[in-house]
Amino acid sequence: MPTAVHQLDDGAWISVNDSREVTVSDxxxxxxxxxxxxxxxxxxxxxxxxxxxxxxxxxxxxxxQCIRCGASGVTGWLTLGRVDPDTDTFYPVDQGAIRxxxxxxxxxx
Amino acid sequence: xxxGAAHVLSHMxxxxxxxxxxxxxxxxRDHLERFASEGFQSIPEDERDAWFxxxxxxxxxxxxxxxxxxxxxxxxxxxxxxTPEQLRTVGEVxxxxxxxxxxxxxxxxxxxxxTTRQSIQLHWIDIEDVPAVxxxxxxxxxxxxxACGDSWRNIxxxxxxxxxxxxxxxxWPIVQNLHDRFKGNDLYTNLPxxxxxxxxxxxxxxxxxxxxDLAFEPAVKEVGDESAExxxxxxxxxxxxxxxxxxxxxxxxxxxxxxxxxxxxxxxxFRDYGDREDxxxxxxxxxxxxxxxxxxxxxxxxxxxxxxxxxAGEDLRDEYDYNAGRADAPGDYVGVYEQRDGQHFVGxxxxxxxxAAEDVIELADLADAYGSEMIGLTQRQNVIVGDIADEDLSAxxxxxxxxEYSPDPHPFMRGSIACTGTEYCSLSIxxxxxxxxxxARWLRDNVAVxxxxxxxxxxxxxxxxxxxxxxxxxISLRGMKTRKDGDAVEAFDVGLGGGLGENPRFADWIEMxxxxxxxxxxxxxxxxxxxxxxxxxxxxxxxxxxxxxxELADLADPEETSYxxxxxxxxxxTWYPYAEDDAMSASPAPTDSNDEPLATDD
Numbered sequence: 001m002p003t004a005v006h007q008l009d010d011g012a013w014i015s016v017n018d019s020r021e022v023t024v025s026d027x028x029x030x031x032x033x034x035x036x037x038x039x040x041x042x043x044x045x046x047x048x049x050x051x052x053x054x055x056x057x058x059x060x061x062x063x064x065q066c067i068r069c070g071a072s073g074v075t076g077w078l079t080l081g082r083v084d085p086d087t088d089t090f091y092p093v094d095q096g097a098i099r100x101x102x103x104x105x106x107x108x109x
Numbered sequence: 110x111x112x113g114a115a116h117v118l119s120h121m122x123x124x125x126x127x128x129x130x131x132x133x134x135x136x137x138r139d140h141l142e143r144f145a146s147e148g149f150q151s152i153p154e155d156e157r158d159a160w161f162x163x164x165x166x167x168x169x170x171x172x173x174x175x176x177x178x179x180x181x182x183x184x185x186x187x188x189x190x191x192t193p194e195q196l197r198t199v200g201e202v203x204x205x206x207x208x209x210x211x212x213x214x215x216x217x218x219x220x221x222x223x224t225t226r227q228s229i230q231l232h233w234i235d236i237e238d239v240p241a242v243x244x245x246x247x248x249x250x251x252x253x254x255x256a257c258g259d260s261w262r263n264i265x266x267x268x269x270x271x272x273x274x275x276x277x278x279x280x281w282p283i284v285q286n287l288h289d290r291f292k293g294n295d296l297y298t299n300l301p302x303x304x305x306x307x308x309x310x311x312x313x314x315x316x317x318x319x320x321x322d323l324a325f326e327p328a329v330k331e332v333g334d335e336s337a338e339x340x341x342x343x344x345x346x347x348x349x350x351x352x353x354x355x356x357x358x359x360x361x362x363x364x365x366x367x368x369x370x371x372x373x374x375x376x377x378x379f380r381d382y383g384d385r386e387d388x389x390x391x392x393x394x395x396x397x398x399x400x401x402x403x404x405x406x407x408x409x410x411x412x413x414x415x416x417x418x419x420x421a422g423e424d425l426r427d428e429y430d431y432n433a434g435r436a437d438a439p440g441d442y443v444g445v446y447e448q449r450d451g452q453h454f455v456g457x458x459x460x461x462x463x464x465a466a467e468d469v470i471e472l473a474d475l476a477d478a479y480g481s482e483m484i485g486l487t488q489r490q491n492v493i494v495g496d497i498a499d500e501d502l503s504a505x506x507x508x509x510x511x512x513e514y515s516p517d518p519h520p521f522m523r524g525s526i527a528c529t530g531t532e533y534c535s536l537s538i539x540x541x542x543x544x545x546x547x548x549a550r551w552l553r554d555n556v557a558v559x560x561x562x563x564x565x566x567x568x569x570x571x572x573x574x575x576x577x578x579x580x581x582x583x584i585s586l587r588g589m590k591t592r593k594d595g596d597a598v599e600a601f602d603v604g605l606g607g608g609l610g611e612n613p614r615f616a617d618w619i620e621m622x623x624x625x626x627x628x629x630x631x632x633x634x635x636x637x638x639x640x641x642x643x644x645x646x647x648x649x650x651x652x653x654x655x656x657x658x659x660e661l662a663d664l665a666d667p668e669e670t671s672y673x674x675x676x677x678x679x680x681x682x683t684w685y686p687y688a689e690d691d692a693m694s695a696s697p698a699p700t701d702s703n704d705e706p707l708a709t710d711d
Binding site for chain 2: 006007008009010011012013015018019020023024025026027042044046047067070
């Protein structure tokens, strides 16, 4: 079964296989030179802009801002987690993980 | 490189439009009643997102994660106007049905929220109870129809229209006509997005038309020797998503009898030309951005109305004082005012708009006992009791209930507004109402009110949706996160100097990402500077307007004080912020109608 993903509440939530799994307003650490000049972007997610499933991986582009420097904008594609194809269970990327746009994030648990 | 939000926001979901195409509007009532009779679990899990979106049209919002099976229910009251009987019914419905597994520490077991768009919100509603709630509300002429969803929302305006001793046009008959015409009307059932209308007939600007999709604003038009009373028309206002717009003048004067035709034309134009492929770009304000007011006017004229639209008349905006930050007039309806019939209406302060269900019932009984025929909910989340006879006024003002809901409150209690926040809302980043209550009390007890200030407006909104209208306040607080001592904490961006009036102005965002426990200290420091540096009786708004960004940044610093904030951690990740065990895993939801957990596959 392909993974069904979509946004809810005007980008405040991502639904994975009809279950609310990822919400905005979390702080994520991003390793990217593209968002701001901070060595590690301390990113507040404010809204999901695009969401897609790449095989079992759920990815999104996210509007938000770096709470260290105040830069705001939209990220590249970030992996939010993956769906176990056997159980359909969604496993989010660990909250403390360092995330990198356009590539698999550190070890979804 | 940071990608501009405007570019990327052009790729938004169209799923909501597909869901609406399948079923929407009046027919949702039948589905709601079926699900109610069969129980929450009868809503197929893979269809819940679609049904919850559709339920909004009938005023039901599913509450946030951790509160599955519970709904917020919104009742739309045109211009916030009700009878005491209707208010009592709201209180009784709240007492009977708006109770959840855990009480709120500030407001108790059951309460009603009065909103910034003059509606009423109740929480913890079980779907099984919805038919009974509808029956009770409808038995007194109240309805939840189109209180939410993509359609004509509740029409706002001054609740004392027709009673106000100082008004241009009594708009109550006009608003009743619009309400009857556009609620349940198939032609306007499914719009690209919400459609918010304000009709203002008073000299105060109490309709706050500037922040609505469509605003009828009082005006006079000279036609030959005749001076016609009516309205100028503005379109495309709104505050959400860091994209605030004031409604724009489309150079149209509208006589009262033509209001329905112009309203139908503009909402039809929005229905046909609004963006249905991108919900973030769907509001009328973006169509006005794209077209400009001149094209809106010409398309309205050519395609939607069959008479020649007159050009705009002379407006009366220089008299506006409602939420205008003026030093010479109150910015709200709190207090005692004389009606045109010699009786009085009394505006009562309801801190953050939340009133215990028992108090709602007591207020309704009180209004009834004093012969009032009109209760008014204001856009400042307060309540008005109309028709108090001159000889009864002193006794009414001595009623014990008015100690809590005062017509003469402390300025910090009077001016505080807050949205729903993480207590129930999916969108909010921070806890709001209970925090604003604590802020107001701390400010009252610890901060000297600047000389001559009677109402000082602090609007606290949990996110950029801006339901507490944060951009139009003396002090604007918008929910954020930051780190404090390495830990993620709830925080606020702080704006200064916003307000409506003749020349409306959005707040300047001056202090960003202030930890929530340092906000009261910041406000205290700011007001101390204001008191020391202002000229004579200069209003706070004028004081801010006279300074540039760097001067404003230098006015004050955030600071820890004796204020303690119990909600500093991530309330969004609790199932309910005030539960003893607030962990998401401790949630009893989904529950049955007795708040007992339902068996799940897990």
